[in-house]
Amino acid sequence: MAKIVALANQKGGVGKTTTTINLGASLAELGRRVLVVDADPQGNASSGLGVGGAAAAAGHPTLYQCLLAGADPRAAILPVADLDRLAVLPSSIDLVGAEVELVQAPRRERFLATTLEPLLADYDFILIDCPPSLGLLTINALTAAHSVLIPLQCEYFALEGLGQLVRTIRLVKNSYNSRLHIEGLLLTMYDRRNRLTFQVAKEVKTHFKDQVYRAVIPRNVRLSESPSHGKPAILYARSSPGAQSYLALGKELLNPQNRRQGAAP
Numbered sequence: 001m002a003k004i005v006a007l008a009n010q011k012g013g014v015g016k017t018t019t020t021i022n023l024g025a026s027l028a029e030l031g032r033r034v035l036v037v038d039a040d041p042q043g044n045a046s047s048g049l050g051v052g053g054a055a056a057a058a059g060h061p062t063l064y065q066c067l068l069a070g071a072d073p074r075a076a077i078l079p080v081a082d083l084d085r086l087a088v089l090p091s092s093i094d095l096v097g098a099e100v101e102l103v104q105a106p107r108r109e110r111f112l113a114t115t116l117e118p119l120l121a122d123y124d125f126i127l128i129d130c131p132p133s134l135g136l137l138t139i140n141a142l143t144a145a146h147s148v149l150i151p152l153q154c155e156y157f158a159l160e161g162l163g164q165l166v167r168t169i170r171l172v173k174n175s176y177n178s179r180l181h182i183e184g185l186l187l188t189m190y191d192r193r194n195r196l197t198f199q200v201a202k203e204v205k206t207h208f209k210d211q212v213y214r215a216v217i218p219r220n221v222r223l224s225e226s227p228s229h230g231k232p233a234i235l236y237a238r239s240s241p242g243a244q245s246y247l248a249l250g251k252e253l254l255n256p257q258n259r260r261q262g263a264a265p
């Protein structure tokens with residue numbers, strides 16, 4: 001049965017989508033069957049994995065139709081080129097409407113959990129890329145998930161809003177999903193030449209201790225280039241520090257005993 005991990009942080013541009021794509025690719029490379037669920041109307045995870053065009057084709061169902069129009073999620077799922085075990089449940093801009101339509105619906109927080117239920121036996125991991133808000137799409141992701149992975153950009157305001165995110169996770173856990181827990185916090189866009197980065201990483205580790213992954217994602221131009229080629233970094237620039245750091249994260253996720261509060265990176 002699949003383990004469902006939501007990648008969430010209401011702060012924009014912290015690396016949620018980059019992490020979803022590249023952690024998904026790494027886990028597939030490590031032999032796991034992985035489904036990426038694009039729960040962001042921006043559709044960046046879909047386009048970054050090269051399925052944006054197919055998802056936008058007339059008549060192809062996307063996550064919106066699965067959530068609100070009874071479409072079969074299996075019919076919406078698209079394969080990722082050159083990575084056998086990775087697939088995407090894509091989204092497109094019409095998903096914006098879901099936030100509004102769900103407000104009126106009974107048990108509005110459970111639509112994504114219900115959509116994913118028939119897929120659980122087909123995958124080892126389901127990674128949900130959340131939008132940068134704590135709206136109903138993110139609440140649906142947290143309600144469907146076993147755990148939350150929180151990417152944090154190593155910059156001055158990294159911890160801002162984190163309290164609100166942790167409170168939201170607790171609220172969903174208490175109200176809708178008692179199994180929910182924090183999978184881990186991931187430091188992204190780490191720049192070893194920047195002293196501020198170092199301080200932020202230290203502060204995050206002081207607060208969250210061994211919940212912080214040992215793997216740290218460096219700022220790496222290959223990670224920002226690869227989505228425009230519709231590929232995860234592991235296919236675009238395999239030996240790049242970015243691709244390799246996501247591979248290390250994949251291994252750590254599969255082997256949590258590897259995690260320890262290591263020295264500052």
Ligand code: ATP
Nearest residue numbers: 012013014015016017018132189218219220223224
């Ligand atoms: P949003 O909140 O809009 O969904 P996000 O949290 O999903 O954003 P990303 O889209 O993954 O964030 O990253 C934001 C930008 O930073 C993108 O242009 C991405 O290519 C770039 N980026 C992410 N991680 C890295 C990295 N480690 N090195 C260099 N660029 C990065």
Ligand code: MG
Nearest residue numbers: 016017040044
């Ligand atoms: Mg994103």
